[in-house]
Amino acid sequence: MDVAGILRLNIRRRIPGQAYADCPICGDRRGKLNLNLAKDAWRCNYCGAGGGMLALYARVYGISNSDAYREICDALAVDGFATETFREDGPPVGDLPQAASASPQEVHQTYSMLLSMLNLLPVHRKHLREVRGLTDQQIDAFQFRSTPPTALCRIYAERLRRAGCKVEGVPGFYLNDYGKWTIRFYSRTSGIIIPIVGVDGLIRGIQTRLDHPLRDKDDPPDREGIKYLTLSSAGKPGGVSSGSPIHFVGDPCARVVYVTEGPLKADIAHALTGRSFAAVLGAGNLAGLDGLFAFLGRSGTKEIIEAADMDKYRNAMVDAGSSRVAELARKYGLECRRLTWNPNCKGIDDWLLSLREKTEQGRGKPRMTWKEAYLHGQLAFADLRSETEQWRSTHGDDSGLGAALGLTEEEYKALVRGDGGLKAFLDRQRRRQRFRIYQLALERGQVVPFAFTGLEGLRKAGFAQPPPSYYRLVHEGELICPNDQSEQAILERIFTRYNDDLPADYGGHSLSPSDVVELCRAEGSRYFYRDKAGFAPVRFSPPQGETPAEAEVN
Incomplete structure (x- = not known):
């Protein structure tokens, strides 16, 4: 096992008196190398190579058994051989x-x-x-x-x-x-x-x-x-x-x-x-x-x-x-x-990997029903016709159509009647949510100590709340959402929309930590700071006279 440690063999499992490791001779990675600790012998059950302790070291490095013995003793600091120990304190370079x-x-x-x-x-x-x-x-x-x-x-x-x-x-x-x-x-x-x-x-x-x-x-x-x-x-x-x-x-x-x-x-x-x-x-x-x-x-x-x-x-x-x-x-x-x-993403490698991961995740993402997509503003009511025709062409009749569309029994009956009642019924279940996005006004050569950091970074920079004078309005928008959708869910939807694949009418960079999002309501706006994960409510007074501005994006 001393030699196994020196060779840094990958031990897969142990049993009394034996161990199984990946074989350094043939390169097999299934733990086929048997180390017999009682006999100090080894054998690979895949390639058939075997021998004693010295032979294992000698075969790995292509040297003689006598050289293997000397190097093992040197590595283990036995039989008079010595190795250097790590010392942090040393004489200055100039000496x-x-x-x-x-x-x-x-x-x-x-x-x-x-x-x-x-x-x-x-x-x-x-x-x-x-x-x-x-x-x-x-x-x-x-x-x-x-x-x-x-x-x-x-x-x-x-x-x-x-x-x-x-x-x-x-x-x-x-x-x-x-x-x-x-x-x-x-x-x-x-x-x-x-x-x-x-x-x-x-x-x-x-x-x-x-x-x-x-x-x-x-x-x-x-x-x-x-x-x-x-x-x-x-x-x-x-x-x-x-x-x-x-x-x-x-x-x-x-x-x-x-x-x-x-x-x-x-x-x-x-x-x-x-x-x-x-x-x-x-x-x-x-x-x-x-x-x-x-x-x-x-x-x-x-x-x-x-x-x-x-x-x-x-x-x-x-x-x-x-x-x-x-x-x-x-x-x-x-x-x-x-x-x-x-x-x-801090580094360009992190960003490129995140893009690949999102693409892979998108392939396996469950598809919304037509009703869910309509309540989220992702499909128009007119798309119902094509969804219905596609179902009929695939299944031959309307059996199971209501469930596939995500409709309740009452909603499906309204669809069958065809009197426009379904649209009115669904429209009462969704609403429009206006929002604004504020981002730091960063120009080349300008450094903001809490840029792209969470609340902890903001507070370390000496601010209890995001300072409005550092910000500019970069976008005003609107999305359609179900009536019962929570503020956090709406914010996450905004975060997803303005992340990597940015809309053409968007004037900022990808939504990220240190950004502020305003959710507009008749009873008064609420402001949220993008933390490292999720959003936290903050006090914020929008810069006066601001309009959405162009910002540098890749």
Whole structure:
């Protein structure tokens, strides 16, 4: 089981004295590998491979049993071998000798071979497939891997050196306390490895999506923590900084290139759209864009689309970074525009995934009866004729027609009489609801601290109620609804209508947190603030003299 732990085998089930895992030899994922703990032996019931403890390790890594014994002892820190432990406190960077950076080709060769030695844990594959929306083929093509155990980092570094790869000057590699080359992966920074690939196709760096975000002990409770770390060995003996490499995925000669933040986000967006994406490592890490834009300008690119996260409207640093992207683009004669999408989704990958999910959900959504559609204003009374004729052509007679239309027995009798009584009967069951939508007046360069946040964000910004001076009226509308439909149900209908597929006469962005909706009634209007989920009643005084205004939408 020690060796199984080092190899990070996926244990499917345990019984006394035995365990069943996925086989790392043939790749079968059905738990066919039997580990006999009493005999220290193993056998795959699918491919037939088997042997002892050393043979399992040796077969996985293609080495001899004697080398396997030495590496296992090293990994487990037994028989005199030692491994480095993680220490957060270290001497300052300037006190340690740093290596000269390896060439891009050498960095690519080392990282490529390292990735070929690593695997992707099932839990990480499941996240990429079920949460991030990628297929297994896309996951493999992007070369996502899981970070190795700390105990094996020295072994991997040594194996790379034996294979002729240069580790000195490659970000992430450094000399440990025993003068041995190792890699800066730790248990507390475990996660998914994301290769950072340049526009030339060379792997320029590695970023890790952490399993557990890093938080400082003094961080406030609401701070999310660091979710991504770029592999670097700056500050370590023989180490080197990662710099600020730019990730690129897609056609380097594309007419339009999108610029976002984060390699994983760019990979997902490319997989969903087929478009070309460049990704910076952070809103302020834009140094590499200068060279990239110069290259793209020579390669036929005409337009850069800035696709930074939607928090650019409330975060001054992100907004400044997105403005800098436009400046760099213009420097090389490239047009640049800002992309705005549904603010309910922070990143462009989230938005694209939500669009796909809504399409899939729409296919299986139960269809309204004709009566329900009429009471909700989705069908006209004249549509009743075609609904009736379609039923008769399919079923041959009127048997069951009333139930199919959603009519009560009394309503169906009125339909049969044909004296207009049915329409009058149904019209008394529905009403017209007028409403107005107010949204923040956001222009480029203007930052509002509670933009696209819920009530909690509004209050953190120092407001008990939404301040009218920040808002403008973007739309007035009306919908037909059943008399007994609740305010929350009406608000959710409005939210659904003005979400992604926006009507042509609508002048705002997708309805999202921080927006205010007014429900107009004869006895007085009521105002509701869009929270992260649902609507909450608020006090609000509409800006005077406002008319629906045009707002930037994608």
